[in-house]
Amino acid sequence: xxxxxxxxxxxxxxxxxxxxxxxxxxxxxxxxxxxxxxxxxxxxxxxxxxxxxxxxxxxxxxxxxxxxxxxxxxxxxxxxxxxxxxxxxxxxxxxxxxxxxxxxxxxxxxxxxxxx
Numbered sequence: 001x002x003x004x005x006x007x008x009x010x011x012x013x014x015x016x017x018x019x020x021x022x023x024x025x026x027x028x029x030x031x032x033x034x035x036x037x038x039x040x041x042x043x044x045x046x047x048x049x050x051x052x053x054x055x056x057x058x059x060x061x062x063x064x065x066x067x068x069x070x071x072x073x074x075x076x077x078x079x080x081x082x083x084x085x086x087x088x089x090x091x092x093x094x095x096x097x098x099x100x101x102x103x104x105x106x107x108x109x110x111x112x113x114x115x116x
Contacts, residue, residue, distance in 0.1 A: 016071050018046040020064045023087060034063045 021031050021042075028046070032039040035056070044050045052060065052071070061068040078086070089096045 017052070017060070020060075020066050020070060021046075023066075024064045026064075031060075031063065035059060 021028070024031075026034075028042040029039045032042045035042070037056075041050075045052050057068055057071055061070065089099050
């Protein structure tokens with residue numbers, strides 16, 4: 001189904017599909033093959049030119065290993081900055097270890113020191 005003029009929310013929704021695909025390490029072609037559709041269809045979804053059906057959304061979430069709510073409302077209640085931080089930590093085991101070490105230090109610090 002074709003869409004009308006885009007809103008800021010539409011732009012954010014379009015980015016969620018692309019971001020989830022990139023996090024999964026898939027190209028548009030690979031995702032299209034897994035979905036059983038043409039690569040241009042993935043591009044149209046990512047650009048918000050057509051809506052994704054509920055059935056397609058469920059299959060998309062299964063392939064990309066994210067909950068369907070990720071595409072509807074972000075699903076996790078996190079800010080974009082928090083999602084970026086999580087992706088950064090997950091991308092590299094060394095970053096994860098360093099971050100968890102810093103987190104332990106902060107948890108052991110008195111509240112007034114941790115807030116600074």
